[in-house]
Amino acid sequence: xxxxxxxxxxxxxxxxxxxxxxxxxxxxxxxxxxxxxxxxxxxxxxxxxxxxxxxxxxxxxxxxxxxxxxxxxxxxxxxxxxxxxxxxxxxxxxxxxxxxxxxxxxxxxxxxxxxxxxxxxxxxxxxxxxxxxxxxxxxxxxxxxxxxxxxxxxx
Amino acid sequence: xxxxxxxxxxxxxxxxxxxxxxxxxxxxxxxxxxxxxxxxxxxxxxxxxxxxxxxxxxxxxxxxxxxxxxxxxxxxxxxxxxxxxxxxxxxxxxxxxxxxxxxxxxxxxxxxxxxxxxxxxxxxxxxxxxxxxxxxxxxxx
Numbered sequence: 001x002x003x004x005x006x007x008x009x010x011x012x013x014x015x016x017x018x019x020x021x022x023x024x025x026x027x028x029x030x031x032x033x034x035x036x037x038x039x040x041x042x043x044x045x046x047x048x049x050x051x052x053x054x055x056x057x058x059x060x061x062x063x064x065x066x067x068x069x070x071x072x073x074x075x076x077x078x079x080x081x082x083x084x085x086x087x088x089x090x091x092x093x094x095x096x097x098x099x100x101x102x103x104x105x106x107x108x109x110x111x112x113x114x115x116x117x118x119x120x121x122x123x124x125x126x127x128x129x130x131x132x133x134x135x136x137x138x139x140x141x142x143x144x145x146x147x148x149x150x151x152x153x154x155x
Numbered sequence: 156x157x158x159x160x161x162x163x164x165x166x167x168x169x170x171x172x173x174x175x176x177x178x179x180x181x182x183x184x185x186x187x188x189x190x191x192x193x194x195x196x197x198x199x200x201x202x203x204x205x206x207x208x209x210x211x212x213x214x215x216x217x218x219x220x221x222x223x224x225x226x227x228x229x230x231x232x233x234x235x236x237x238x239x240x241x242x243x244x245x246x247x248x249x250x251x252x253x254x255x256x257x258x259x260x261x262x263x264x265x266x267x268x269x270x271x272x273x274x275x276x277x278x279x280x281x282x283x284x285x286x287x288x289x290x291x292x293x294x295x296x
Binding site for chain 2: 004005006007008009011012013014015016017018019020021022023024025026027028029030031032033034035036037039040041043044048050051052053063064067068069070071072073074075076077078079080083084088089090091092093095097098099100101102103104105106107108109110111112113114115116117118119120121122123124125126127128129130131133134135137138139140141142143144145146147148149150155
């Protein structure tokens with residue numbers, strides 16, 4: 001097992017269970033089933049008049065989606081000052097990988113209507129076949145890409 | 156949107172953001188080490204999250220007739236079409252390139268991982284490009 005999990009297992013399991021509790025809290029209290037990627041479209045509706053962004057599904061949900069994102073930042077901050085011991089970690093992944101990877105991931109997640117949280121957690125937890133297929137698809141392309149980048153000398 | 160709903164979503168978001176940080180998914184290096192078959196922790200994170208959320212989705216509506224702060228439990232059916240799969244393939248290419256996906260990009264900011272701001276700008280730009288293209292086809296129909 002140690003070979004499969006060189007960094008240990010407990011923090012992964014505990015963190016994953018917390019992700020499930022966060023999703024469940026939102027569901028029990030508000031009935032909302034949601035991931036994170038829609039935030040990147042709904043927030044554009046504040047400033048862009050493009051008809052796609054002005055659809056009711058974005059305009060009517062942008063307020064709570066923004067609130068959800070603020071919650072994520074706060075959760076990260078609370079971790080930093082408690083269990084994280086106040087030691088920030090900064091990624092060494094190069095800026096062009098972050099920029100280009102972010103752009104492609106943002107485009108793809110919105111085209112697919114979901115990402116690792118929407119399809120990966122909420123979609124799979126509600127046993128939706130399209131989400132399960134989406135997860136298998138993005139895991140395969142991500143593994144190919146990440147290994148190619150490494151082979152070509154990237155971080 | 157009632158204030159109680161916003162506070163509930165904020166609370167859920169805090170737990171979610173803490174979980175992403177504790178599980179180190181806010182470190183692109185850890186995600187990339189999974190994608191390169193060096194560490195399989197991401198499967199534990201995803202598995203733990205899916206099991207807990209699946210239990211909530213299945214059991215809670217049977218116990219409570221409706222959510223505590225709203226009229227009804229929502230559903231968010233994903234659509235079986237080419238866009239869902241093509242988009243997922245693209246998403247994976249971007250994710251594999253940088254090791255950052257939307258949730259960890261946002262939560263990571265709270266942990267002081269500032270370079271993730273670049274990925275967030277990229278995510279917003281990608282979402283804008285998608286919305287621009289989708290708007291063009293909306294105008295045509």
